[in-house]
Amino acid sequence: MNALWTILRKELLDAFRDRRMVLVAFVVMPLAIPLVLAGTNALSARKQAQQLEGPLRLPVVGAEHAPNLVTWLGTHNVAVLAPPADVDAAVRRQEYEVVLRIGEQYGADWRAGRPAHVEMVFDSSRPLDSGMAVSRVRGLLDGYSDTVGTLRLVARGIHPSVASPLQVGIRDVASPAARFDLSQQILPYLLLLLAFIGGMQLAIDSTAGERERQSLEPLLATPVARETIISAKILATSAFSLLSLAVTLIAYRLAFAVVPSGGIDSSFAVGPGGLLQLFVTILPIVLLGATLLTALAAFARSYREAQGYLPLLMFLPMIPTLVLMVSPVRTQLWMLAVPFLGQNQLILRVLRSEPITALEWAVNLGAAFAVVGVVWFVAARLYHREQLATSG
Amino acid sequence: MIQVEDVHKSFASPTGRVQAVAGVSFTARDGQVTGLLGPNGAGKTTTLRMLYTLMRPESGRVLVDGIDPALEPAQVRARLGVLPDARGIYKRLSARENIEYFGRLQGLDASLIEQRTGRLVDALGMHDFIDRRAEGFSQGQRTKTAIARALVHDPRNVLLDEPTNGLDVMTTRSLRGFLLALRDEGRCVLLSSHIMQEVAQLCDRIVVIARGRVAADGTPDELRAATGCTNLEDAFVKAIGTDEGLFA
Numbered sequence: 122m123n124a125l126w127t128i129l130r131k132e133l134l135d136a137f138r139d140r141r142m143v144l145v146a147f148v149v150m151p152l153a154i155p156l157v158l159a160g161t162n163a164l165s166a167r168k169q170a171q172q173l174e175g176p177l178r179l180p181v182v183g184a185e186h187a188p189n190l191v192t193w194l195g196t197h198n199v200a201v202l203a204p205p206a207d208v209d210a211a212v213r214r215q216e217y218e219v220v221l222r223i224g225e226q227y228g229a230d231w232r233a234g235r236p237a238h239v240e241m242v243f244d245s246s247r248p249l250d251s252g253m254a255v256s257r258v259r260g261l262l263d264g265y266s267d268t269v270g271t272l273r274l275v276a277r278g279i280h281p282s283v284a285s286p287l288q289v290g291i292r293d294v295a296s297p298a299a300r301f302d303l304s305q306q307i308l309p310y311l312l313l314l315l316a317f318i319g320g321m322q323l324a325i326d327s328t329a330g331e332r333e334r335q336s337l338e339p340l341l342a343t344p345v346a347r348e349t350i351i352s353a354k355i356l357a358t359s360a361f362s363l364l365s366l367a368v369t370l371i372a373y374r375l376a377f378a379v380v381p382s383g384g385i386d387s388s389f390a391v392g393p394g395g396l397l398q399l400f401v402t403i404l405p406i407v408l409l410g411a412t413l414l415t416a417l418a419a420f421a422r423s424y425r426e427a428q429g430y431l432p433l434l435m436f437l438p439m440i441p442t443l444v445l446m447v448s449p450v451r452t453q454l455w456m457l458a459v460p461f462l463g464q465n466q467l468i469l470r471v472l473r474s475e476p477i478t479a480l481e482w483a484v485n486l487g488a489a490f491a492v493v494g495v496v497w498f499v500a501a502r503l504y505h506r507e508q509l510a511t512s513g
Numbered sequence: 514m515i516q517v518e519d520v521h522k523s524f525a526s527p528t529g530r531v532q533a534v535a536g537v538s539f540t541a542r543d544g545q546v547t548g549l550l551g552p553n554g555a556g557k558t559t560t561l562r563m564l565y566t567l568m569r570p571e572s573g574r575v576l577v578d579g580i581d582p583a584l585e586p587a588q589v590r591a592r593l594g595v596l597p598d599a600r601g602i603y604k605r606l607s608a609r610e611n612i613e614y615f616g617r618l619q620g621l622d623a624s625l626i627e628q629r630t631g632r633l634v635d636a637l638g639m640h641d642f643i644d645r646r647a648e649g650f651s652q653g654q655r656t657k658t659a660i661a662r663a664l665v666h667d668p669r670n671v672l673l674d675e676p677t678n679g680l681d682v683m684t685t686r687s688l689r690g691f692l693l694a695l696r697d698e699g700r701c702v703l704l705s706s707h708i709m710q711e712v713a714q715l716c717d718r719i720v721v722i723a724r725g726r727v728a729a730d731g732t733p734d735e736l737r738a739a740t741g742c743t744n745l746e747d748a749f750v751k752a753i754g755t756d757e758g759l760f761a
Contacts, residue, residue: 127617131606138605138646335599339662342565342595343618344587507568 124345128353132327142322146365155376172253180204183223212242218254219243309468313438316403317410319362324414327354329427347504358411395471402467405489416500441465458488515541520573522559533559535725541703546696548716549705556725557705558598561674565595594668600659604648608658612665619666633661653684673704713745723753
């Protein structure tokens, strides 16, 4: 126990004297990640506001066939433009989000009381760019159609409600905390990734690096058991990444307080209880990352080889996020036992202020710590290899 | 006391197995400096590594103060002070912190560590760099720090792999005096070297190793007598069978 504490303290001291490592963990990460996220958030909020409320640029083909419609659009915050020569190509090139085409038959059909044909041209493969404009134009056209239809019914002495057999109301049951924005959808992945590989520098430095600097051999010649040595290094890595994670989270919270988000509620609205839950959820991932990195670094022949495994590891916490993006499913109990997937679900639920049962906690934490135990065992076995201290 | 009894060790290499040690036996007694002399690649470092439990012998056994490292590795490591071939001190720690770290790992308390460190600093002449960070230390400063670190727990047995490697003449001289003082305190000092002059000046007993085997074992006088050479250098060459690598 004494030796464990001695090694743990020395590794942390060593790490905190490494200016580059400290700079990355406590300045670059806490600055870069929240600023990028908050910036993206502010940007998307501004774009959304612009697309919702700014004048809509709408080229119209055949505007002369429907002067009333065009005038009406003009009074509804639409800037009607002259159409481009090749409409389809212009939309594909993203010069315009949507183009309206009015047929030559429009005037004749309108006067005869037949449905007059208008056509919206847009690219559905770019829903993020054009979705807002398309739904605005569709809403305007529907509104125009309804208004004129109602007037026609009234002119014929029929009550307009005859043509509306259904009245659809909307009630959204989402809690306010659950209506979070883009950046908070990324937050679970961000937390998991940081927790998982936040200590990578220290893990590699204290194992592969120690071997490369040839200080591992004298260390192994002391009476301290190798299990103790590797456990101390894992704990040092965990402590370092937890600290880095905490600083990043605080910076994240501050960034959202400072960067204007344009009316969208982007508060990271978890209280002390929620923070504790987040901490408990993330803790096994921190340990898992530290253990896995230490095992890999013990297995790798050099610092550079150990770093070569990193992209692979960075991909692991991404998998559940990708799976959930493609097929969002209802949480089932077994999912909480799957590393990363379970944590991802729990983080989401903590952020949405949803209750988590004791059974769910037990399944999640039990499975996570079991995985940590297995990886620790493998790492300790690797640390007993003769090649550990001598090759490299 | 250190006993080595017919140990063997081989390694896998791309071209097949390499027999690094093929039946080495010798005894290093307390109150003596024993030198393992041999050309580079003779198996000296591997033999020492089996003594400080970094490697296990494939056959044969080693004993440190009568204890088998295969059975009680922690006991053996507590009785050894080891200066490995690679000095490997922590660059971001000062020399004092390096020594203190190993003192704690050996289970010593702070006051004892301070007292021992003071003695070693005096004996090795480390006053002008003891509180400096090891980044940028000279080879001699690194070696002194590594030796102090290896001896902070006051071990009965001292293993040194090529202790004078890369040191200048003055540092070598003072280190030699230090090792003789360790011997006079009744410790068992075992060092390896490929430099004949050094072994000849320092060692009470010489074990000549070549190609993983003991080629000769005895006091310098015994070696001269056994080979029929009056010159020690000729005796070594005759014992090894070649002068290749001996004076590198």
